[in-house]
Amino acid sequence: xxxxxxxxxxxxxxxxxxxxxxxxxxxxxxxxxxxxxxxxxxxxxxxxxxxxxxxxxxxxxxxxxxxxxxxxxxxxxxxxxxxxxxxxxxxxxxxxxxxxxxxxxxxxxxxxxxxxxxxxxxxxxxxxxxxxxxxxxxxxxxxxxxxxxxxxxxxxxxxxxxxxxxxxxxxxxxxxxxxxxxxxxxxxxxxxxxxxxxxxxxxxxxxxxxxxxxxxxxxxxxxxxxxxxxxxxxxxxxxxxxxxxxxxxxxxxxxxxxxxxxxxxxxxxxxxxxxxxxxxxxxxxxxxxxxxxxxxxxxxxxxxxxxxxxxxxxxxxxxxxxxxxxxxxxxxxxxxxxxxxxxxxxxxxxxxxxxxxxxxxxxxxxxxxxxxxxxxxxxxxxxxxxxxxxxxxxxxxxxxxxxxxxxxxxxxxxxxxxxxxxxxxxxxxxxxxxxxxxxxxxxxxxxxxxxxxxxxxxxxxxxxxxxxxxxxxxxxxxxxxxxxxxxxxxxxxxxxxxxxxxxxxxxxxxxxxxxxxxxxxxxxxxxxxxxxxxxxx
Numbered sequence: 147x148x149x150x151x152x153x154x155x156x157x158x159x160x161x162x163x164x165x166x167x168x169x170x171x172x173x174x175x176x177x178x179x180x181x182x183x184x185x186x187x188x189x190x191x192x193x194x195x196x197x198x199x200x201x202x203x204x205x206x207x208x209x210x211x212x213x214x215x216x217x218x219x220x221x222x223x224x225x226x227x228x229x230x231x232x233x234x235x236x237x238x239x240x241x242x243x244x245x246x247x248x249x250x251x252x253x254x255x256x257x258x259x260x261x262x263x264x265x266x267x268x269x270x271x272x273x274x275x276x277x278x279x280x281x282x283x284x285x286x287x288x289x290x291x292x293x294x295x296x297x298x299x300x301x302x303x304x305x306x307x308x309x310x311x312x313x314x315x316x317x318x319x320x321x322x323x324x325x326x327x328x329x330x331x332x333x334x335x336x337x338x339x340x341x342x343x344x345x346x347x348x349x350x351x352x353x354x355x356x357x358x359x360x361x362x363x364x365x366x367x368x369x370x371x372x373x374x375x376x377x378x379x380x381x382x383x384x385x386x387x388x389x390x391x392x393x394x395x396x397x398x399x400x401x402x403x404x405x406x407x408x409x410x411x412x413x414x415x416x417x418x419x420x421x422x423x424x425x426x427x428x429x430x431x432x433x434x435x436x437x438x439x440x441x442x443x444x445x446x447x448x449x450x451x452x453x454x455x456x457x458x459x460x461x462x463x464x465x466x467x468x469x470x471x472x473x474x475x476x477x478x479x480x481x482x483x484x485x486x487x488x489x490x491x492x493x494x495x496x497x498x499x500x501x502x503x504x505x506x507x508x509x510x511x512x513x514x515x516x517x518x519x520x521x522x523x524x525x526x527x528x529x530x531x532x533x534x535x536x537x538x539x540x541x542x543x544x545x546x547x548x549x550x551x552x553x554x555x556x557x558x559x560x561x562x563x564x565x566x567x568x569x570x571x572x573x574x575x576x577x578x579x580x581x582x583x584x585x586x587x588x589x590x591x592x593x594x595x596x597x598x599x600x601x602x603x604x605x606x607x608x609x610x611x612x613x614x615x616x617x618x619x620x621x622x623x624x625x626x627x628x629x630x631x632x633x634x635x636x637x638x639x640x641x642x643x644x645x646x647x648x649x650x651x652x653x654x655x656x657x658x659x660x661x662x663x664x665x666x667x668x669x670x671x672x673x674x675x676x677x678x679x680x681x682x683x
Contacts, residue, residue: 205637205662206678210630212639213585214670216487216522216556218258219565220313221247223281224265225325228562234284237293244299247562248306254565254573255581257642258309260388260558261299264375266326267319267340267360271296271381275374277335286327288335300382307626307644309587311386311447314375316429318392319347319358329356339370346370348405351398362394362425363408372433379440385668386445387437391491393426394473396466422473427484434484443594443668449489449524449558450476452506454513461509463501480519486590488514489558491524495535496544503545511552518592522556523549527564530572539570546580555588584639586628587670597672598624598665603679608654614681616649616661624665628672632660657683 203209222228229247230240251259263270268279277288282295296312303310319340320327327333329349334340340347340358346367348359360367379387394403405422413421434446451468454460454477460467468474479485490510494501507523514521525545529536546557559565565573601624605617616629624645630637631651637660640651649663663676 203675205630205632205675206660206680208632208635208637210637210639210662210675212628212630213583214555214588215585216258216520216558216587217254217256217581217585218260218309218311218522218556218558219251219254219256220558220561221259221261222265222561223262223270223279224315224321226281230282232284233281237291240282240295241298245302248302248308250562250566251308252306254577255584256308257585257587258311258385258558259303260311260313260386261303262313263296263299263378264312264314265318266315266321266357267338269374269378270299271378273374273377275339275370275377277338280326286333286335288337296378296382300384304383304644305647307642307647309385310383311388311445312378312382312384313388313390314378315392316371316375316389317360317362317394319360322355322357326357328354329358334358339374343367343370348403350395350403351401355398359395359403361405361408362429363405363412363421365412368425368429368432372429372436375433376436376440379437379444384444386447386486387433389448391449391451391468391472391474393429394422397471419470419473423469423475426473427475427478430479430484431482445486445590445593447485447487447489447522448476448479449491450474452490452492452494452510452524453501454509461501462505465500477513480513480517483517483519483592485519486592487520487522487555489522489524491526491560492545493524493526493529493560495541496548497535504548507545507548507552507554511554520555520588520590522558523554525557525559527559527569527573528561530564530569537570539572539575542572543576543579546576550580584642586639586642586666586672589671590669593669594667595669595671596623596667597674598622598667600674601627601663601665601676603649603661603663603676606679606681612654614651614654614659616651616663616679618649618663618676623667624673625668626666628664628666630662630664630675632662632678637662654681659683 226232229243231243265279265281267276269276270279270282272294278290280286283289283291300310322328323330331341346360346364348361349356350359360371362368375387378384409418409421437444437446453463453465453467455467455469456463468476480488492503492506494503496503510521525542527542535541549557568574599622602619603616604619607615626642626644627649628639629641629649631640643649658680660678660680662678665673
C-alpha cells in the first residue's frame with residue numbers, strides 16, 4: 147500500500163464428488179454446518195401453523211433479496227499504522243486490539259478483512275522462510291513471540307463470518323532505518339534469507355531511505371518469495387492471497403534500480419523495461435497456478451496503483467503509470483485471468499485533473515468486462531479532510547454511488563484507522579447509504595462450487611432483550627449461513643454467520659415474523675432456502 151506516495155470441468159462418481167466436497171470445505175464443515183447449542187437460553191417462540199412452501203429464490207410467497215458486494219478494510223502492520231498499535235506489546239494486548247478491529251468491521255457491515263502479514267520479508271506466523279516481524283515483536287533478531295498470530299487472526303475473523311485475505315509484499319526485504327534495519331546487514335535477523343543469499347539482495351535507493359529488496363530478476367529469489375507466501379496458504383485456512391502495488395520500487399529521482407547483474411545474466415536480449423515487466427508477470431502467473439494447486443478455493447487478488455497507462459488504450463489520465471514506472475502490467479494480469487479480483491487504488495477525487503475518478507473508474511470497468519475477474523475499488527478514506535475536494539465529507543459517498551452505477555462488485559477501504567476516525571463524518575455517511583444492510587460476498591464462478599443443501603428451521607427462542615435465536619437442523623457442506631426475514635413484498639437479508647454459529651435476528655419486529663435460511667459454500671455460492679418459519683410474535 148503506497149501510504150506516503152499517492153495523493154497514490156463434468157461427470158463424476160458420487161464418491162469422487164464427496165471427496166471433492168471434503169477437500170474443499172474440510173471435514174468439520176461437512177459435519178453439522180448449522181448448529182445451535184441446546185443449552186442456549188431463551189423462551190420458546192411458537193411457530194405459526196400453515197403449509198410449508200419452499201420455492202427456489204423465494205421465502206414462502208415472496209422473493210428473497212440480498213446485496214452481493216465485497217466490503218473490506220486494509221489492516222496495516224508496517225510502521226504499526228493500524229495494528230498492533232506499537233511493536234513489542236504483550237500477546238493479550240495484541241489480541242485485544244485485533245478483536246476491536248474485527249468489531250469495527252462487523253459494525254461497518256464489512257464481510258472481509260485484508261491483513262498485512264508479510265510487510266517486508268518478515269512474517270506474522272512461525273515461518274521457515276522469514277523472520278518474525280519486528281512490527282509485532284519489537285525486535286529485529288527474529289525472536290519468537292511464543293504464539294501464532296495468524297492462527298488466531300484467521301479463526302477470529304471466521305468466527306465473525308469475515309473473509310480473511312492475507313496481505314503480502316513480495317519483494318521488500320526491509321524497511322528504512324531507524325524504524326527498520328534499512329540496508330544495514332549487521333542488523334538483519336540471523337535467519338533472514340537476504341543474509342544467506344547476497345546474490346538475491348539489492349539495496350535501493352541510496353542513502354537514509356534505502357531498504358533491501360529481493361531481486362525480481364533472479365529466478366531463485368522469485369521462487370523463494372513465492373514459497374514463503376504459499377507457506378501461509380498451506381498452513382492456514384485463509385480465504386485470499388492479496389498483494390498491493392509494491393513490485394519493483396517506485397522510482398527515485400536520479401536513481402535506477404541497480405539490477406544490472408541479473409539483467410546481464412537473465413535479460414535474454416529484451417529491453418530492461420520489458421524484462422522487468424515479464425519478471426513481475428511471471429510472479430503473478432505462477433502464484434495463481436500454485437495457489438490453485440494447493441487450495442483451489444483460495445482467491446488471488448491484487449490492489450495496484452490506479453493508472454495502468456495514460457491515453458491511447460489506457461485511461462484518460464496524466465499521472466504516474468504502473469506499466470512503465472513500477473513494471474506492473476496490470477491490464478495483462480486481468481486479460482490473462484491470472485487474478486480472481488483486482489482492487490485498483492483510485493485515490494483521487496471526482497474531477498481531479500490528472501486522474502479524475504469519474505474517468506478512471508469506467509476504464510477499469512471496461513478492462514475487467516468479460517474476463518471473469520471481479521472488480522473492487524480501493525477507497526481513499528485516509529485522504530478525507532485534506533484541502534480541496536477532499537474537504538467534502540460526501541466525496542467517498544459520491545464515489546461509491548458511481549461504483550454502484552458502473553456495477554463495481556465491492557470496495558476495500560484504506561485503512562482501518564481511518565474508518566475508525568470517521569473524518570468529517572464521511573464513514574457514517576457512506577455506511578448509512580451504501581452499507582445499511584448486510585451483504586453476501588460476490589459469487590466467484592471461476593472457483594470451485596459446492597452449494598450446500600437446504601437447512602431446516604425447527605424452532606425459535608426469544609431472549610430477554612427480544613433477540614430471536616432460530617433452532618436449525620444440520621445441513622452438510624456449508625461454510626456460512628444467510629438469514630432472510632420477510633417484509634411486504636420481499637424477504638431481505640438481515641444477518642449472516644459462519645457455519646456452526648447461532649442463527650440470530652438481533653432486532654426482530656413486533657408481531658408474526660417469517661424467516662428463511664440458506665447456506666453458502668466457500669466461494670459464496672448459495673444453496674436452496676429452508677422451509678419458511680413463522681413466529682407468532
